Amino acid sequence: MNSHILEARLTHDEIIRKYDRIASIYDLFGILMEWKARQRALNLASIHEGERVLEVALGTGLNFVEILKRNSCGWVDGIDISMKMLRRAKKRIQRTGKENYTLYLCDCRHLPFEDGTFDVLMNQYMFDILPVEDFVPILEEFKRVLKRGGRIVLVNMTKGEKWLNQIYEEIYKLKPPLLAGCRGVFVQPFLEKIGFKEIEREFVSQLGFPSEVVRGFKISD
Numbered sequence: 001m002n003s004h005i006l007e008a009r010l011t012h013d014e015i016i017r018k019y020d021r022i023a024s025i026y027d028l029f030g031i032l033m034e035w036k037a038r039q040r041a042l043n044l045a046s047i048h049e050g051e052r053v054l055e056v057a058l059g060t061g062l063n064f065v066e067i068l069k070r071n072s073c074g075w076v077d078g079i080d081i082s083m084k085m086l087r088r089a090k091k092r093i094q095r096t097g098k099e100n101y102t103l104y105l106c107d108c109r110h111l112p113f114e115d116g117t118f119d120v121l122m123n124q125y126m127f128d129i130l131p132v133e134d135f136v137p138i139l140e141e142f143k144r145v146l147k148r149g150g151r152i153v154l155v156n157m158t159k160g161e162k163w164l165n166q167i168y169e170e171i172y173k174l175k176p177p178l179l180a181g182c183r184g185v186f187v188q189p190f191l192e193k194i195g196f197k198e199i200e201r202e203f204v205s206q207l208g209f210p211s212e213v214v215r216g217f218k219i220s221d
């Protein structure tokens, strides 16, 4: 399989504008094509009651409400750079009646948390819209805020393993806006590079849409 990652097409400001614009229709895509991978990620994260969890780029909160369900006695923080995605997330979360969370409008390159704060960090379908040069600095920031022994669970669009999956990468090449700027990526080598251990990767396909679910552990700083 070709492991070359295509160039990202959206700048930071374009990402904010894009996700502000598509916030109201995002869930359709998020449920139809990504639901299976999200479930797998939640299983791999195996969040225990009482843990401190961060979801980076929580979007409209599809995964965030699932984290809250699994962690009534802990605390969950969520961040995103799109105000409109965050507003949608807030409405969805308010319907759960849970109050053990905080949401922040901020950039994941500079997280507003102390070193070693979180037991678990989840992040879904964000690296697949970002330039490859950003992967290492962002993952270093994720590692900084994790506790020793903490786990990271990332979900992204990846390259297809069968012809049906590969259609999506072809769509990206022709018209990146149709996939909201997402193209296939592989994050495992980047996690290895900055010292995450015991890394596992799984491939998940839904309606042919290819996702990877990757989990790693922070063993040392």
Ligand SMILES: C[S@@+](CC[C@H](N)C(=O)[O-])C[C@H]1O[C@@H](n2cnc3c(N)ncnc32)[C@H](O)[C@@H]1O
Residues within 6 Å of the ligand: 015, 016, 019, 030, 056, 057, 058, 059, 060, 061, 062, 063, 079, 080, 081, 082, 085, 106, 107, 108, 109, 123, 124, 125, 126, 180
């Ligand atoms: C494809 S959506 C995924 C949303 C959500 N994680 C999900 O899986 O449904 C990408 C999200 O990443 C957010 N995002 C992109 N760049 C970001 C950054 N630098 N910091 C924080 N959030 C970012 C966008 O605003 C958007 O909500």
